Amino acid sequence: MAGSDKIVPNMVQNKDIVAHLSQRGYRITPQRLMILNAINGARGHISAEEIYESICQNYPGLNISTVYRTLELLKEIGLVTETDMGDGRVRFHSAGHEHHHHLVCSVCGRVIDLDEEMLTPLTTTLKEKYGFCADLQHMAIFGRCKSCG
Amino acid sequence: MAGSDKIVPNMVQNKDIVAHLSQRGYRITPQRLMILNAINGARGHISAEEIYESICQNYPGLNISTVYRTLELLKEIGLVTETDMGDGRVRFHSAGHEHHHHLVCSVCGRVIDLDEEMLTPLTTTLKEKYGFCADLQHMAIFGRCKSCG
DNA sequence: TTATTAATTGCAAAACGCTTGCAATAAGTG
DNA sequence: CACTTATTGCAAGCGTTTTGCAATTAATAA
Numbered sequence: 001m002a003g004s005d006k007i008v009p010n011m012v013q014n015k016d017i018v019a020h021l022s023q024r025g026y027r028i029t030p031q032r033l034m035i036l037n038a039i040n041g042a043r044g045h046i047s048a049e050e051i052y053e054s055i056c057q058n059y060p061g062l063n064i065s066t067v068y069r070t071l072e073l074l075k076e077i078g079l080v081t082e083t084d085m086g087d088g089r090v091r092f093h094s095a096g097h098e099h100h101h102h103l104v105c106s107v108c109g110r111v112i113d114l115d116e117e118m119l120t121p122l123t124t125t126l127k128e129k130y131g132f133c134a135d136l137q138h139m140a141i142f143g144r145c146k147s148c149g
Numbered sequence: 150m151a152g153s154d155k156i157v158p159n160m161v162q163n164k165d166i167v168a169h170l171s172q173r174g175y176r177i178t179p180q181r182l183m184i185l186n187a188i189n190g191a192r193g194h195i196s197a198e199e200i201y202e203s204i205c206q207n208y209p210g211l212n213i214s215t216v217y218r219t220l221e222l223l224k225e226i227g228l229v230t231e232t233d234m235g236d237g238r239v240r241f242h243s244a245g246h247e248h249h250h251h252l253v254c255s256v257c258g259r260v261i262d263l264d265e266e267m268l269t270p271l272t273t274t275l276k277e278k279y280g281f282c283a284d285l286q287h288m289a290i291f292g293r294c295k296s297c298g
Numbered sequence: 299t300t301a302t303t304a305a306t307t308g309c310a311a312a313a314c315g316c317t318t319g320c321a322a323t324a325a326g327t328g
Numbered sequence: 329c330a331c332t333t334a335t336t337g338c339a340a341g342c343g344t345t346t347t348g349c350a351a352t353t354a355a356t357a358a
Contacts, residue, residue: 027325027334049315063337068316086233088345089315103281112279122271130261131295132252141288146280176305176354197345212308217345237316238344 020077031062035070039080045091045102045111085111085140101139107148114141169226180211184219188229194240194251194260234260234289250288256297263290 017036018028038051052067071092074080081095085104101114119136126132166185167177187200201216220241223229230244234253250263268285275281 022326025326025334029325029335031336047315061337064315065317065338066336069335084233084235103275103279103283105281106284112281114275114279118274118278119271121274122268125267125270126252126263126290126292129267130252130263132254132261132290132292133294133298134252134290134292135255136290136292139290141275141281141283141285143275143281143283143285145282149282171355174305178306178354180307198343210308213344214309214346215307218306221346 017079020079024077026073026077030059031066032070032073034059034062035067036074036079039074039092040094042093044113045083045085045093047089047091049089051092083140086142101136102141103145104140104142105145105148106142107144110145110147112145114139166228169228173226175222175226179208180215181219181222183208183211184216185223185228188223188241189243191242193262194232194234194242196238196240198238200241232289235291250285251290252294253289253291254294254297255291256293259294259296261294263288 017033021028021032034055035051038054039046042050042054048064048067048071051071052062052064055062055067071080071082075082075092079095080092083091083093083102085091085102101116101119103112103114105111116136119139123134123136126134166182170177170181183204184200187203188195191199191203197213197216197220200220201211201213204211204216220229220231224231224241228244229241232240232242232251234240234251235255236258250265250268252261252263254260265285268288272283272285275283
């Protein structure tokens with residue numbers, strides 16, 4: 001997991017990212033790499049504010065607007081995915097990861113990752129009955145987890 | 150549908166509401182009744198701002214913060230339900246109504262009501278596989294509608 | 299009916315998450 | 329190295345929601 005391209009400490013491998021960005025005329029900046037690294041390192045959903053704060057510990061110069069602008073960019077390119085977990089702020093994770101769906105416990109706040117194929121029956125039904133093409137990358141289901149019954 | 154308890158014009162029946170509120174020491178105010186009436190009359194999801202504006206046409210004295218505070222209260226009591234439709238503002242509807250689920254088209258913004266039983270297979274699966282008790286009152290599925298393919 | 303009292307309101311200001319205009323900076327290129 | 333233009337930080341702004349507080353008012357008792 002720990003990368004060898006040490007532009008800043010603990011940086012993940014950036015080959016793909018560099019390719020993605022520079023092929024489209026975007027520039028590789030330390031801010032972008034750190035932001036992407038923060039998302040990859042989070043192993044799960046992370047908010048813009050959390051990304052900002054985790055980076056600021058090592059690099060206080062970062063601005064929150066840069067985080068938002070970078071997230072916008074990474075979404076466009078398809079490197080990160082956005083999920084609305086219903087708590088008033090949007091969360092992000094690396095698009096490479098599986099488990100795009102989440103069960104959010106409204107009692108304890110626990111988040112359970114959900115296998116993708118768990119939702120395919122639903123997707124199929126929606127397509128058949130309503131002609132609706134569901135985009136279930138952005139999916140959070142609320143309820144109570146096993147422990148909170 | 151039109152009520153007989155005409156405290157303000159077009160007021161819905163308030164027996165239940167009065168019971169719910171006063172049993173818990175809450176007071177019945179014209180503002181609360183109008184807000185609840187606006188939600189019931191909306192036949193569907195409605196935002197705080199929309200509630201506020203619809204009432205202000207007849208009663209300009211109303212304050213938006215009262216709307217928010219009342220919605221908070223009605224949620225607690227269980228008279229209204231909140232849904233995050235992903236457009237940066239939360240929407241509400243009467244907890245009594247059917248069609249709790251929505252298909253939201255991210256291209257044209259259209260909202261399609263979804264039959265409740267369309268999600269029961271999913272609910273069952275989540276319970277069986279994860280022990281997760283999904284609360285699908287608060288459900289919006291994003292994607293592209295028939296027309297926006 | 300009036301007096302009492304605590305819940306509720308309106309107001310103004312602030313909090314919150316996010317966006318934007320702009321001048322300064324810096325990445326990529328020759 | 330010089331040049332060009334994407335990118336950044338800053339500060340200000342946006343829309344939605346929340347909050348502190350004094351004034352008002354619903355519910356209750358007298």
